[in-house]
Amino acid sequence: MWRIYSFSVLILIVVFSTYCSTVNETMFVNATKSKLKILGIFGHLGKSHFDMFKPLLEELARRGHEVTVVSYFPRTNDAKAKEPLSNYKDISLVDPKVGVDVGVNVVDLKQMSQSSFVHIQRLNTLRLMADVTCNTSLRHPAITELIRSDEKFDVILTENFNTDCFLGFIHRFKVPYLAFSSHQIMPWTNNDMGNEDNPSYIPIHFFGFIRPMNFLDRITNTVGLFLYKAAYEYWFRSVDQVIANEVFGSDLPKLQKLAQQSSALLVSTHSSLFGSRPQLPNVVEIGGIHIPSKINSLPKDLTEFLDSAHDGALFFSLGSRIKSTTMPKEKLDAILKVFSSIPRKVIWKWETDELPHKMDNVMTRKWLPQFDVMNHPNIKCYLGHGGLLGISEAVYVGLPMILMPIFGDQFHNSAAVRNRGAGIVLSFYDLNEQSLRHALDACFNDTSYRENAQRLSKAYRDRPASPLETAVWWTEYVARGNGNPYSRSEGADLPWYQYHLIDVALVLIIVFTVFIYILFRLIKLLLSLLSAVKGKAGSQAEKKRKKKD
The missing domain is CATH 3.40.50.2000 (Glycogen Phosphorylase B;)
Incomplete structure (x- = not known):
């Protein structure tokens, strides 16, 4: 009987303690799910x-x-x-x-x-x-x-x-x-x-x-x-x-x-x-x-093309606003010449059905699932214009970049990537065969760019909650x-x-100037008084000397 009584008391204590804990629980989050x-x-x-x-x-x-x-x-x-x-x-x-x-x-x-x-x-x-x-x-x-x-x-x-x-x-x-x-x-x-x-x-x-x-x-x-x-x-x-x-x-x-x-x-x-x-x-x-929260499968032709890129592939896109087909002839010729001579495959966002010159190692599409393409393991470098959406995706993936800023915030975004050592910045206006070839060689072969990009990716992803x-x-x-x-x-x-404390600075300057002025006047007055006292003492001494004579 005593054991049953003790067990019952213990159960009551546990239930009461749980109730009190629930009642006194501190809430820091408004969990109300009202319809807005x-x-x-x-x-x-x-x-x-x-x-x-x-x-x-x-x-x-x-x-x-x-x-x-x-x-x-x-x-x-x-x-x-x-x-x-x-x-x-x-x-x-x-x-x-x-x-x-x-x-x-x-x-x-x-x-x-x-x-x-x-x-x-x-x-x-x-x-x-x-x-x-x-x-x-x-x-x-x-x-x-x-x-x-x-x-x-x-x-x-x-x-x-x-x-x-x-x-x-x-x-x-x-x-x-x-x-x-x-x-x-x-x-x-x-x-x-x-x-x-x-x-x-x-x-x-x-x-x-x-x-x-x-x-x-x-x-x-x-x-x-x-x-x-x-x-x-x-x-x-x-x-x-x-x-x-x-x-x-x-x-x-x-x-x-x-x-x-x-x-x-x-x-x-x-x-x-x-x-x-x-x-x-x-x-x-x-x-x-x-x-996006998940990576989608690529279309079959893109998958087959990239799967066979054993030496790595380049993803080239100038975003949604820039029309690549309007590129000046001398720059386009330089790009085509470089792409045709490299041992790597290229995926290129191009707004017409075909390039001026067909190349076996280059595939073009009017639209591309950019983030999904970047996540293919054979994509080793992203060539873009410095738009923030593309850069953010490349940073998330940990992909080294070559950036050719053209307008707006693209210069600032590209400078940030270069500052992190995760990419190379080319001047679109000075673009030529030599500068593009050098940039591609560095992006694919200089391991520091990939290492810095991977390091940046880890920091970019590591947050208390997702951006969404x-x-x-x-x-x-x-x-x-x-x-x-x-x-x-x-x-x-x-x-x-x-906001910039201009009024405070002006008042302090005036007060300091007045203080210096008053101090200067006091020192000048004190020197005058000392000079007068010294002169008077000198006159009295002179009079005494004359009386002795």
Whole structure:
């Protein structure tokens, strides 16, 4: 009887302790799985930009959220057939009547040239693209209908790039929003977030500087940072404000104020590649978010071609925007001559059915499953243009690279790869047979490039959570709204002269100058008094001497 009683008491103690432990458990994660209404606004016409955002948008729909996406890239019929997402709604900006080019195979290499005014040209190109997207997209009938609708959303996702005109939706729907950058943070964005952008060691991505920068680079970087910020503030935003006011109404706040309301900025970079820099807690790196979770099998003909590449193979692609077939004849002839003479096979993204000269060791395709090709064990080198999506995939795989930057952030991305010793950078404008042959020889035969690429790959992959999981968490976190009042930096609200302590420096200089002046006057007065006392004592001594005489 005593044993039964003791056993019963023991069971009660265990049950009570478990209950108390459960009741008093500390919860740091909001596990509530509420259904969210999410609006994605992506008005830029570049497919490579949208390819970064698409995996997140589709994943949010898979998790039961209602996702409405405004873009030039609605889900294709094949994608819908493969994976129907009933809660993913496209608002397509594609309008055959307008004929706006959606940024696929649009860059004519014959039109590309080096110029002494390259930075003015870059700014002008960004401005022209912003004009097209703002004037065309915001005046689309579907956008007008959305603005006039009585829709309700919990959070808005939008791209941070070359215009703020789409931020009118933040004012229209009065909800928190996240900004996404498909590249290194734009110089003006750091201002809006209150994020550090010290030009002494953080290169802006318009120059392609190697880290650490030398003295001349730091001068250029500092002046360039100031000029790019000024151009965006007083040129871009002034134009965007007029367009946005026409579409959203005259009561629309200043776009800069709306930009400063961003609850978080998710950036498609990673410190392993671009280097460590101070970031606010709500500036989050999600580089590689577009990389799929599994490797798909290649088509049969590609597999057979690569399986027989016993000496290794080269993968050559200039991305989705650049049209390889527009390459100048002298450069194309140099490439063809080199490829035909190497003992290795080449997979080449080429937009027509055939090359000018047929080569047994070269296979071309108008489109290629890039990540799957890179993962074939016989691919030993990637030759590309320095686009961030391709570079990120090559870094993930651990593939050495040869990069020929042509425009935009490609110079910055390529410099980062070279800085890590994982690739070689060629000047496209100076490309010739000799330079390409030398680069290919180094990429295939210098083991240091592969070793550095493999080392970089390990660092790039080693994270507390996948880029996609991180982006999903931040989207749901901002939509819940618990941390939004506390996530923003107070530095984003400070005028430039306060942020850089110009007012403090001026006051301290004035105080120090006044102090030095007062000290100087006191010393001068003291010397005068000492001189007077000494003179008086001398006069008295002279009088005494005369009396004695």
